[in-house]
Amino acid sequence: MVEKMPGAVKMVEDMGKQLQSISNEIDKLSQKNEIEEERAIKKDVVLFFSFDVVNSTSYKTVNYYGWAQVLNLLFKELREEVCNKIKGSEMWRVLGDEAIFIIKIRDEDELREYINKVFKIMVSTIYKLKKGEFFNSDNNFNLMKLQNILSLKTAAWIAAVNDVGDISNKRILQEDVDNIFERYQSQEGYEIFEFLGNDIDTGFRIATQTQDGRMVLGYDLAYLISQKTESLSYLHIITYKKLKGVWKDKLYPVIWYHDPKAYLEFYKKEIQLQDSFTFDASDESELIKEYYENRDIYKTGKTIHDVRMYTEVYFALNKILQDRGLAEKIDNLQQLIKDAIFDHARYIDPELMQVHCVAVCFKRDEAGIKILVAQRQETRERHRGQWEFGCAKAVIDKSIAQRIKEEYKQDFNIDIEPVIDVNREIQEPIPIALYQIDHTNCMNRTCKKDKGIITLAKIIGDYKLEDFKMTSKHKKVQWVEESDLANIKSIFEKQVPDFEQTLKKSFEVIKSL
Template identity: 35%
Template sequence: MVNENDIIESVKSIDLDNDSIEATTIEDNRTDSRSVVLFFGFDIVNSTQVKTMAYDSWTEILDGILKNVQETVNTKFREEVQLWRIQGDCIVFVCSVNKFDLNEKVRDVSRVLKKVNKWITDKTNSLNNLNYVYSFLGLQAFAWIGIVTNDLNDVRKHPFDNYSKKIKIRDTEVMFEFLGNDIDTGFRIAKYTRNGQLALSFELAYFLLENNNSILDLVTYKKLKGVWNNKYYPIIWYDNTDTKEGITQNFAFDAGESDELIKEYYQNKDREDQSPLRQVIQVKDLDMFTLGKEMMDRIIKDRRLSSKINEMRKLLINPGSVDELIKPSLIEMHCVAICYFKEGDDYKFLIAKRKNKDYMDGKWEFGCAKPRLQDTIEESLKDEYKKDFGVSIVPVCDSCRSDKSPIPFAVYKVIKQENSIQKGIIFAAEITNVEEMKRNIATKNFEKHSKVLLESYESIINRKNSSEQFVPDFFDSLRKVYSYLKKEKVSDVY
């Protein structure tokens, strides 16, 4: 039997110089419990100074920044991202990632950084009595990727893997902890970012570059404690400025004198000036201070990272089930809105045919939304249906209740796989942008559906005798809503 404590210790003791790892990686094509995960964090700049100078208000200020970060991340990534930890004035998130969305998700991290920094700047320029305090503050970011597994045997077989450990806090609540060399490396990198900058791990930068993302810049090389056997590691920043000046646009005019890291950056960029590092890090006919594929391939060769990079590439293309690695075991809830509008004395309803789905592909449905933890069901329905169909809706709510919540017309369950039962609730919602929706149907290609229609109740019922397929209880759900709208008994419209 595998001993968990022994494996955790073995993860910590792996020699990141990789001299022995290259030859001992065990071939295993099973990827179900393994996936590449994106970690990214934000750290408040000069928070210690503010705690000293604003002893009566620093909690309000720093808490406000962290809340703004979390809200901006949730808006940008929606349910894809999970808060991992808040440690001091640093907040870290985890997110699933694959070859096709890697660039966009890192770009979104950069966008969050810019947006929150702008919010801090706006606070500085406001007439608030705390604006002077905000002038000292800023936000910096860091990100890395790592192969993560929750199977202890994988850690033995794959020395590059990081371990996702689920910790039970109480009967209804769990948290995740992550252990491994990439986790340690990520927090080491965090030391070498600056206000407005996003520092990246070498592996993350490599795949961004491989995906033709050239907005990266090499700052310098540093020896990170315990990383690559304490050999030089490239400090790489993501350029989010969209300007010719690049990352230097975020530098203060005298940063080259006051900040040693930025001073090194300027020295390393000058090929004529043989900086101390340029004298140490040299390869004939190759500039190791200009970021590019040849330069990064040379690092992979010298640090013996090819097995790790190849394994990451395989999992980015064919990721395992990441939910079990980073997400708490919450009930998966689906909310359906049967959308309608009145036309004359009758009603028309929105129906849609599913496409590119592993489950119930090609069947007619009414759409679906997954409620988010931070939103009400009404907010989630409005947002998701607007995103999927371009339709504006107002859910039918219970006016007798103080919270005016949507009225449930039915509940359902979907069994996709063994031991996984998804629950759902069906609501009704009135369409308020009818003419716009009609134009959308005539001109728009919908991402999740091959066909979207607005049809009368009678027309939809007549489809029952056709060869078309429908999700379970499609007609029963429609009848319940229709009878409510017509103020009739359900049995009268069957």
């Protein structure tokens, strides 16, 4: 019998522990990669809505010179209205005389609210055009005001969208993906943003089934908002059409959205759908002609004979759900909306790199130097719940110092004065450190890096912690004194990278000022 040496036994045991440790680390990395991949291909429910200029061709003919300026101002006003009324929305593109916007959906009530706001924006803009208010500017539009025939029509639809990132990713190719978002780099420093898929195509098809002063909705969208009684009353089935490439060329409902109360502000009364039609609307519009004919119980030759498919919207939507086998799709959309997590990541991000500007805000009192730190909300896309110093983003038309003061006032209700290098002709904050982070829209593609500078800013006035009001970015703030540095990891368990080092450096520089 060979006797085992104690040293050899211990060596084998140590090797076993090392192998087990390596195996555990590999498992952790594998799980992390799976989580990242799952996050990378997670679907978002996106609302698409468009404003199309009516009679633009005729307007261009009458106003041969200057019409481009008018349309440009119209799209600018629409963009501002949408951004002000529907926070978080983005303009995807302008196609000819049509502007298309998008926004991620996080709640079904939110979805109903957005649709109502889109309709009201359409109504208010048409009113301004018809009354000539749109032309009341510094520009010489008097002649074009007299010759104004412009109006708007609107469409809205939804789609479950995958941000695919790298389309060559094998897992992406294996996924059951109906609609995708992709970025194409056309040349160095420029990107093209594109949505592709069945529901995107359907949206463009249904957009042809609207007209001056009307808003058409896709079926999926109409079904979701119909679950609330008030929203259901705003839905009107005009007719049924075969739309090329939609539902295998089977009949599709043309559904108009109409809120009578949207007219109160401008016309001092509610206007029902039928009351909004002109007396000769059936002669001017095939869609309105079909609207009346479909409700005539004595009319022969109709494609659909059950009048309830026109007059009882709730019945019709559920009948379509059953007959077209759409229950699973609707359930999936509702679940995606229910599971959605709010984030600030945007689809249309023309900036290939951002410059982040961190200001370490401080004050001096009888107790010494105090630095203000803030805890990020758990809903943030990155560094959830971690402690940081706040951040502003540089913009082209403002100085870094001005931008920092504005954004910190907005985020923390605080007045600050950045520490400036007064010896330089261009007076900007003195950087005490530099850093870089992954770009906001980095998913599973090769990631771009945003750059950041860390500066100091003196707090103006007697700022108190209770002056802070919780926002979507931060949930609370706290003071840090130099004596806290010894226990900083236990005081602030969750920290952004270089949090402790930034505090130490800041105290050193502040004392030397």
